[in-house]
Every structure is written in structure tokens, then in C-alpha cells.
Amino acid sequence: MAWEMWLEFAVVAVLLGLFFYMFAFGSLTRLHRVYIILHIIFLIWPMFQFIARTMPGGRFQLYYISAAYTGLSLLGIGWLVFTIFLTGQSYVVRRRRLLVLALPALLSAAAVVFNPGGRFLKITESSGRHEFGPLYWTVIAQLILYLSVSLAILVYTVRKAGTRPHRKITVTAMNGLMGVAAFGIADRFVNGSGSTGLDGGYIPLLSAGLAAAALYMVHAIARQRAFDLIQIAQRDVMNTIPTGILVLDEHNVIVEANRMLRKLSHLRIGDKFNPDELAERMQIADKEAILAFFKAQQERKQDRFELEIAVYADSPRYIVVQSVPIRNQRRTPIGRLVSFQDVTELRLLIEETNAQNELLHERNIELMEIQEELSRANKKLEHMAVTDGLTGCFNRRYLLRQLEREVTVSMEYGTPFSIIMFDIDLFKAINDNHGHLVGDTVLKGTVEAVREVLRAGDILARFGGEEFTVYLPHTTREQAALVAERIKEAVQHNEMNVGDAGLTVSVTISIGIVSIDDAAQAGKPEDVKKFIDKLFEEADAALYEAKYNGRNRIVNRKLA
Structure with missing residues (x-):
């Protein structure tokens, strides 16, 4: 009938396995699962002790008593893991660390199951008594070690616990642990440690201690609702x-x-x-x-x-x-x-933000238009600052500022340049005979005629009154003479309408030229402004020489 008994045992094992699977992998917290595992370990000892005592004796009694002590071997590691999770230190438990922590308990359980050479439990053939060997004390030692570490963690947590509910549930676990330990010690003293107690006279104090500890902890947990914290928090979060x-x-x-x-x-x-x-x-x-x-x-x-x-x-x-x-x-x-x-408030905020953005966009467009107007006005002011208001050519200030840079560069690199200064002949007579308005028209017409024959890089400026200056970059004395001749001819043949009656006026100009053909030979001046003043003095002297010699002519001087 042995196979029927093993079939019954297999059914019990399957049912227990399914029970463990449902609670281990169901929608429970990890603390729930750890406590259920600990509770199952509690169950192993009294269940197999009961089964062993109902057996008539022999080999099967040895199997069941070994199964009971296998559960007892795992009690220490089960309580330690439960303690770690209960005290909020589950981050310590990783798979590798858990394996290292459980190694003494697993080795003890293996020693109980395999019972090498009867070193854990053996049957005396002569008397039929069941006696423990030296490996029994290994099981007891690792159990004491695990329970001591668990107790130390619980005591430390009670002292450091910040909230009253946390302290209460920790004290509950600590009292349960000390209760189990007390019943276990009493069991060893009352029943002795040398036999299984299957021969009669055995008082199941350890089983009673495990049952009492489980009842105490379940009552305390249900009353304090400690394990329901996550569900309560989830419900409160959902409702708030x-x-x-x-x-x-x-x-x-x-x-x-x-x-x-x-x-x-x-x-x-x-x-x-x-x-x-x-x-x-x-x-x-x-x-x-x-x-x-x-x-x-x-x-x-x-x-x-x-x-x-x-x-x-x-x-x-x-x-x-x-x-x-x-x-x-x-x-x-x-x-x-x-x-x-x-999202009503967010939607309204977005709409208000979009409206504000559109308003800002419109204002930005207005500001850009204002900036463009200011830019045009600034350019106009800049143009007015460097040009002569009557003739439209550059003024004397702009000419002097440009000459400071141009002459410095020309003298540094040894490039030639020339300056032409011309004056309208008998301009005072035009003002006296025809009036200043006609004189202004003559000035503007003369400037227009001169512009038409100048090169792109030449600078024409009104030096003062009817006197004008032309700066000719990269121009030698001979080249400057050709340019001056074109200017003189253009002005001379320029007939200007100066009145409603069809009155036309033509004028001539006298021209003075000063040239620097070899700037390297002239040397870099110490004071550029004084050097430019000297150039103008020479050009002005050449101009007056042309006027003195009969006007409408060109006088050319070379400084270097």
C-alpha cells in the first residue's frame, strides 16, 4: 500500500503548491507574500510532527520527522527575510544576496533531508529509538543565528521608527519572535534534545509556540491594518x-x-x-x-x-x-x-497665450516698421552729415576724415595719389548780376557736370563757397592732369538754364593740382593732419596761380 500513501502525499504537495502559487504571484504586496511564506514554514513543523506520530513506526516515521525539521531549518531564514521587508530594508535583498543569506539554512535543510550516515537522525536497531546526531546541533546553531540577527534588526528599528504604526507592527513582530524562541527553549528543556520524542512523553511546546505567535501576529496585523497601507494609500490617491x-x-x-x-x-x-x-x-x-x-x-x-x-x-x-x-x-x-x-484651465490659458502672442506679433510688426523708419531717418541724417546740402556732394568735414585714412594707407604702401582743387571763375559777378538763386543753380550744375567725368573711386567735396576739391586715389601727376582737363572741358561746355525766360549761363573754372607720385620717397608723415594741410596749401597755391595767369587753366604741382 506504499504507492497509495505516496499518491496521497503528492496530492497534498500539489494543493500546497497551488496555494503558494496563488498567493506568491497574485496581486498582493511583497510583504504579504513574504509573510505567507513564513506562515507556511510555521505550518510545516506541527503538520509533519502530527503525521509522524500517527505512523506506526519505522522508516516512514523517519521521513516525516525529517520533513518537520526541514521546515524548522528554514524558519530562521524565513523570519529574517520577513524582518527585512517589514522594516523597509527590502532594497538589501537581491537574488544573489538572498542566496548568500539563505546558504546556511539551505545547507542545514539538505543535511536533514539527506541525513548522511545518520549524522542528523538515526534509529537504534536494538531499542528502536530515534536519536539525533551532530548535524542536529548545526540546524539549531543556524536557527539561533538567524533569529538573533532578526531580533537585532527589529530592536534597532523600534528605536529608530519615525511613525507610531510602523513602531507598533515592528514591536508585534519582535514579540512574536521572542515568543517562538521562548517556546523553543522550553521545548528543549522539557522534552530533552537527544531524541525525537516519538517514544512517548513528548509535549509539543514548539508547535504551540508557533501557533501562538501566528495567532498573535495575525490578530495584531488585522487590528492595526498594517499590511493594508498600500491598498489604503492607493484608494485614497484615486479618490483625491x-x-x-x-x-x-x-x-x-x-x-x-x-x-x-x-x-x-x-x-x-x-x-x-x-x-x-x-x-x-x-x-x-x-x-x-x-x-x-x-x-x-x-x-x-x-x-x-x-x-x-x-x-x-x-x-x-x-x-x-x-x-x-x-x-x-x-x-x-x-x-x-x-x-x-x-484641461479647461489649461485650454483657456493656451487660448489666452495665443491671443497675447498675436498681440505681441502685431506690436512687433509695428516696432519693426518704426525701426525701419528710424533706420531710414538715421541714414538720411548720416547722409546729411557728410554731404553738402546745396550741391549734394560730400562736405569738407567728410573729405578731411576720409583723407586721413586714405593718405595714411597710400603713404604706408607707397601708392600715388593726387588732389585737385578748382574754383568757379568770376562767380561773384554771377551773384551780383543774376542773384544768389542763379548762383546756387550754377553751383549745382557745375557739380553735376564734374560728377559725370569722375571715376568711381574719386571723391568730390565742396571745400567752401564756390571752391571744390577732388581726391584722386592711385593717380600720378600725369593722370591727374588728364582728369583735370576733362573736368575743365566738361564745365566749360556746360550751359545751364537759370531762368524762366530761357536764360542760359556757362562758366569756366581754374584748377590747381598737387600730386604724390612716389609716396615711399616722401616718407610716412609724423602728423597726418599737418601733412594734409600742407597738401591743401600747395593745391590752393596752384589754384591761385591759375587764376593769376588768366583763369580757365590748370596748374600742376608735384611734391614727391
């Missing part, structure tokens, strides 16, 4: 956030709806979700859009959806609806999480 939360299962049944959403839609948990009723109760403006939204989430369960809708209650509100799939550990969709977030 301003976003509506709706949880649907794979059959579109309402599993959860927070307080905010229930106020808006009057949804009830357990009802079949109906998008039409939701649209009616929430007074959604675009009902077709919300119906298409929920239809799409049913057809494409793996996808995420988002939609903005308008709700007309006391005042228009804008709500963003988001739908995301809820997946299990195998990434299979098992439901939907639908959120309703009121």
Missing part, C-alpha cells in the same frame, strides 16, 4: 486626485471608478460599461467621437488612445480622455484604464 479614473475588465465591466468620476457620471462598480449612457450623463458635445473612441479601444486592445471632448454642464469644460491597456505578466491585455482629465 482631480482626474476621473475608470477601470474596465476584458469584458467591459466596471471594476473600479474613483469618487471624481462617480460624481460626474454616476457609474456603479459591477455594471456593464455603456458609452452611450456616459455621453448622456456627462453631457458630451460630440457623442459620435466618444463612441468611436471606446469602439476603437475594444477593437485594438493593445493600443493607447487619447481624445479631447467638450462637456456642457454649468459651463463649457474641456476634458482629455486617455485609454491605456492593463496587461498581466505575460503582456496580455486583461482590461483598460480610462482617465478623464479636466
